[in-house]
Amino acid sequence: MLEKIKTFFEKIKLQKANKQTILVGLLVVVIIYALWPTIFNSGKKTAIPVKTTVTQPPLLDKSTEVVVQEEVVDDTRLTDPFSLRTSAQRKDAVSETSGKKEGNDPVLEGIWVSEGTRVAFISGQTANVGGEVAGWRVTGISKTKVWLMKGNETKILELEAQL
Incomplete structure (x- = not known):
């Protein structure tokens, strides 16, 4: 393919500057052709219909009270979490026994x-x-x-x- 282009230019005996402008022009045409959909269709966005089953949550009534829970700290003795355990009983079971x-x-x-x-x-x-x-x-x-x-x-x- 390159040989055909070379022979074409040799036949018409164009000067070196003319060859470069024609190649640059061809390159610009190819780039515009490749990027045409992204450049000129960016403003047109078509909506695709989608079926949804979204339900709205019920609104809170004004009479609904908001309960704030406060953090309660136990006064229990803290133990080392990395120490070896000798028992796997729950605290309730230990206190009952x-x-x-x-x-x-x-x-x-x-x-x-x-x-x-x-x-x-x-x-x-x-x-x-x-x-x-x-x-x-x-x-x-x-x-x-x-x-x-x-x-x-x-x-x-x-x-x-x-x-």
């Missing part, structure tokens, strides 16, 4: 001792050293014994061997 067990003596059900962790299973609850079970504070845990303290009274629970 602790309320029922306070009258009874605590019963040692098991002990778990591993590196850096000592947990005692007492009366259906788990307790670390410093924790409370049935009103008693756990002061120490060994492989077979748990020491509890309530006021000035100290109680030692021993794990019985099960055969």
Whole structure:
């Protein structure tokens, strides 16, 4: 195709300046032809019919009261969220079981001792050293014994061997 154009220009023996103006003119015509829809049809926008099922929300009556809730902060003791948990009970379940067990003596059900962790299973609850079970504070845990303290009274629970 380029050869045909070259031969055309050679036949008519146009000067170099005339060749450049003709090429620039052709380029402008091609650009206008390509961009015609975007340049000249930008003002004409046709609406496309669309079926919608939009319902308007009911307006608020003037008699409707707006209730503002205030943030209530619990006075509960905050715990470390990254500490290891020894129990997965809800607070309601823990308070119910602790309320029922306070009258009874605590019963040692098991002990778990591993590196850096000592947990005692007492009366259906788990307790670390410093924790409370049935009103008693756990002061120490060994492989077979748990020491509890309530006021000035100290109680030692021993794990019985099960055969």
